[in-house]
Amino acid sequence: MAALACAGLLAATACSAPGSDSDTPDTAGSTGAVATTCGSDPVTLKGYFETGFPLPKQLSDEFTKQFPNVKWEVREDQFAVITQNAPRVLADDPPDLMRLPQVSELVKDSLLKPLDGYAQAYGWDKWPASQLEQMRVNPDGRRGDGPLQAQGLNFSMTGVFYNKKLAAQVGMTQPPATLADLDAVLQKAKEAGLTPIDQFNGGATGGLAFPLQNLMASYGDPAAINDWIFQKPGATIDTPSNLRAAQHLEKWIKAGYFASDINSQDYATMMSRFIGGKALFMFNGDWESGNLDKQMAGNAGFFLMPSQAAGGKQAAMSAPLTYGISAKATHADCAAFFLNWVATDQKARDIAVTVGGSHPMGPSDAYMPAVKEGTVTAATLTAGATIGKDNGAMDFIANATGAIYAKSWTPQLQKLAAGQQTPAALLKSVQKDYESQVKG
Amino acid sequence: MTRRHSGAWLGWLFAAPAAVMYAVFVLRPLALTVQYSFYDWNGIGASTWVGLENYTRLFTEPEQFATILHAFELILFFSLVPVLLGLFVAATIRGIAQSRLAMVARTVLFLPQVIPLVAAGIMWSWLLSSTGLANELLSAVGLGRLTRAWLGDFGTALPAVGVIGAWVLVGLCTLLLLAGMSKIDPALYESARLDGAGPVREFFAITLPSLRQEIGVCVTVTIIAALASFDIVYISTQGGPGNSTMVPGLEIFYLAFSEREVGRASALAVVLVILVLACVLPVQRFTRDGSR
Numbered sequence: 001m002a003a004l005a006c007a008g009l010l011a012a013t014a015c016s017a018p019g020s021d022s023d024t025p026d027t028a029g030s031t032g033a034v035a036t037t038c039g040s041d042p043v044t045l046k047g048y049f050e051t052g053f054p055l056p057k058q059l060s061d062e063f064t065k066q067f068p069n070v071k072w073e074v075r076e077d078q079f080a081v082i083t084q085n086a087p088r089v090l091a092d093d094p095p096d097l098m099r100l101p102q103v104s105e106l107v108k109d110s111l112l113k114p115l116d117g118y119a120q121a122y123g124w125d126k127w128p129a130s131q132l133e134q135m136r137v138n139p140d141g142r143r144g145d146g147p148l149q150a151q152g153l154n155f156s157m158t159g160v161f162y163n164k165k166l167a168a169q170v171g172m173t174q175p176p177a178t179l180a181d182l183d184a185v186l187q188k189a190k191e192a193g194l195t196p197i198d199q200f201n202g203g204a205t206g207g208l209a210f211p212l213q214n215l216m217a218s219y220g221d222p223a224a225i226n227d228w229i230f231q232k233p234g235a236t237i238d239t240p241s242n243l244r245a246a247q248h249l250e251k252w253i254k255a256g257y258f259a260s261d262i263n264s265q266d267y268a269t270m271m272s273r274f275i276g277g278k279a280l281f282m283f284n285g286d287w288e289s290g291n292l293d294k295q296m297a298g299n300a301g302f303f304l305m306p307s308q309a310a311g312g313k314q315a316a317m318s319a320p321l322t323y324g325i326s327a328k329a330t331h332a333d334c335a336a337f338f339l340n341w342v343a344t345d346q347k348a349r350d351i352a353v354t355v356g357g358s359h360p361m362g363p364s365d366a367y368m369p370a371v372k373e374g375t376v377t378a379a380t381l382t383a384g385a386t387i388g389k390d391n392g393a394m395d396f397i398a399n400a401t402g403a404i405y406a407k408s409w410t411p412q413l414q415k416l417a418a419g420q421q422t423p424a425a426l427l428k429s430v431q432k433d434y435e436s437q438v439k440g
Numbered sequence: 441m442t443r444r445h446s447g448a449w450l451g452w453l454f455a456a457p458a459a460v461m462y463a464v465f466v467l468r469p470l471a472l473t474v475q476y477s478f479y480d481w482n483g484i485g486a487s488t489w490v491g492l493e494n495y496t497r498l499f500t501e502p503e504q505f506a507t508i509l510h511a512f513e514l515i516l517f518f519s520l521v522p523v524l525l526g527l528f529v530a531a532t533i534r535g536i537a538q539s540r541l542a543m544v545a546r547t548v549l550f551l552p553q554v555i556p557l558v559a560a561g562i563m564w565s566w567l568l569s570s571t572g573l574a575n576e577l578l579s580a581v582g583l584g585r586l587t588r589a590w591l592g593d594f595g596t597a598l599p600a601v602g603v604i605g606a607w608v609l610v611g612l613c614t615l616l617l618l619a620g621m622s623k624i625d626p627a628l629y630e631s632a633r634l635d636g637a638g639p640v641r642e643f644f645a646i647t648l649p650s651l652r653q654e655i656g657v658c659v660t661v662t663i664i665a666a667l668a669s670f671d672i673v674y675i676s677t678q679g680g681p682g683n684s685t686m687v688p689g690l691e692i693f694y695l696a697f698s699e700r701e702v703g704r705a706s707a708l709a710v711v712l713v714i715l716v717l718a719c720v721l722p723v724q725r726f727t728r729d730g731s732r
Contacts, residue, residue: 017479017481017486017487017488017489018472018475018476018479018481018487018702019481019482019483019484019485019486019487083698084697084698085697087482087483087484087700088483088484091484105482105700108485109482109484109485111484201681202591202592202677202680202681203677203678203679203680204678204679204680205678260570260589261569261570261588261589261592262592263589263592263593263680263681264569264570264589264590264591264592264593264681265589265592402698402699402700403694403698403699403700406694406698407694407698407699410680411679411680411681411682411683412682414680414681414682415594415681415682417681418593418594418681418682420594420682421682437699
């Protein structure tokens with residue numbers, strides 16, 4: 001049949017199996033000698049950044065100020081577009097530095113330059129291990145250990161943001177200490193006629209994954225969730241504690257704690273409603289801290305998802321703002337030098353916090369910029385310390401495979417929100433998709 | 441003899457640029473898609489020959505098959521509604537052909553064709569949002585309990601997407617049918633009226649049969665728009681909530697670029713092409729027979 005199709009083809013089309021002609025760049029010899037400088041000759045770094053977030057642009061501008069021989073040629077796209085483009089762009093139009101989605105599938109295709117050589121040369125291996133583990137991929141394609149494949153510009157922290165004015169209105173004077181306390185506040189907000197939680201869950205973006213994973217970590221062990229995300233053999237999301245978490249989320253939905261139209265809300269709508277004071281809570285990350293400090297100055301607060309018992313260990317989704325170097329990059333050494341500069345230069349760390357809102361990468365005793373008391377940025381940075389102490393950092397359940405978010409979590413959570421799916425069937429269905437995707 | 445020969449060559453020469461473009465940008469991708477559909481390939485790495493597996497999965501996985509059913513449901517909105525409505529509107533406009541109102545109506549109805557589909561999708565997603573105009577109107581007339589996020593509700597999302605499509609296509613159909621009506625010999629109407637036919641009888645006895653070809657074009661174009669829909673769905677719902685508006689065009693896109701299953705995406709694309717042809721060819725035949 002294929003031969004028939006080929007026979008009808010123009011001579012221009014070679015009829016070999018697709019993909020077999022792609023040359024595989026050498027990614028094995030990564031431990032060889034590396035240059036830890038951009039040199040003094042003019043260099044133009046090709047960057048591929050994410051639209052809507054000013055951090056990489058400001059960092060690259062500052063970098064050029066300090067190293068005038070380095071210029072930038074930057075292309076920007078939305079994250080969804082970057083995710084869809086990543087393999088092709090890395091193969092055909094290799095950038096020196098690129099914002100990356102989950103890396104395991106890119107590594108399988110040898111599209112990224114392993115960074116172990118640089119890690120040794122710059123001493124990244126002496127940083128807290130948890131900062132880099134999400135970007136390590138072992139030869140089986142599992143994340144969590146193995147060679148380092150990417151680096152972060154900073155690392156994010158997630159939790160619950162709240163509107164201080166509305167909180168005072170329902171008598172919440174300090175962040176809830178237990179999950180039961182949080183439930184009580186939600187109920188009070190509902191009774192007061194407020195929208196307790198606004199959360200995007202429309203289109204292809206199932207934002208209920210945020211509260212669901214937070215609940216999972218309240219009910220169970222974050223390490224088990226990470227195992228699942230990192231594709232450890234035998235890991236499953238369909239566990240008794242996760243079921244209780246999903247049931248808890250369903251209870252919130254049925255109680256009317258979420259805005260009624262979350263299934264048609266995108267991220268931007270949620271942000272504008274929260275900033276406009278239309279909801280008490282929102283589950284989100286500290287990449288919005290700077291923004292909220294500006295737009296809701298003094299009125300926005302943040303707390304980590306409370307655990308079951310007061311004083312219990314807390315956990316949060318926390319992920320590096322992942323940037324990688326193409327296996328075919330022309331100026332890999334300079335790009336790596338930039339990544340190291342971002343984590344170690346004082347000015348760069350200032351920018352990472354004030355512009356990015358998140359904690360900079362790097363050694364735990366490194367310089368930290370002063371942050372104003374009472375701001376959301378201060379609250380999220382403090383939360384980062386708690387998570388570090390409790391060893392509660394998790395990657396996002398949306399990052400387990402390349403397609404799990406769009407094809408499984410999102411439709412399943414939308415069904416849950418509409419009362420068309422049960423918690424048990426939701427977890428079973430996601431697990432089934434996961435297994436077929438990990439195998440495929 | 442020689443003159444005729446060189447003339448033929450010249451003809452080919454003139455057609456060559458178009459033929460080359462067609463071959464490179466239409467035939468070649470088409471053939472490659474058929475080829476890819478027999479492989480398990482992620483778009484980058486090595487590929488494995490899997491024979492017909494991609495096709496069997498298409499019909500055994502309920503989620504993928506559902507996308508095809510959704511496309512057929514959209515035909516109702518993209519095809520039936522615009523053609524019927526177009527006929528009605530065109531007949532009405534023709535009745536007032538001389539007035540300025542007819543001009544205005546024509547322009548207003550054709551406007552959606554001029555607006556990019558992406559803009560139409562964005563505009564309608566505002567109109568149909570929980571705080572949008574549609575719900576405000578309902579509340580204003582006391583139907584507040586009907587209000588909902590039309591594009592975010594499992595029961596209404598697909599029909600809501602259909603309404604957007606109908607809005608876009610009704611103008612095209614109206615204009616095509618109106619052009620067809622202007623070709624009808626006025627003497628026919630006059631004799632019908634002398635025979636005592638009213639406007640309804642006129643419409644069914646003269647207008648409708650004379651428009652056979654134009655209706656054929658309208659139905660063909662709109663069925664293709666329904667089965668191959670992408671832009672409107674991608675902008676307004678992205679297939680959500682819970683896959684309730686997932687259509688083949690969008691599924692192909694997700695399969696190829698987010699799941700990186702180029703083989704399965706190609707198989708669905710091939711099936712979609714066959715489906716479109718299977719729906720459109722009978723329509724063509726039906727309308728062609730009538731004209732001769």
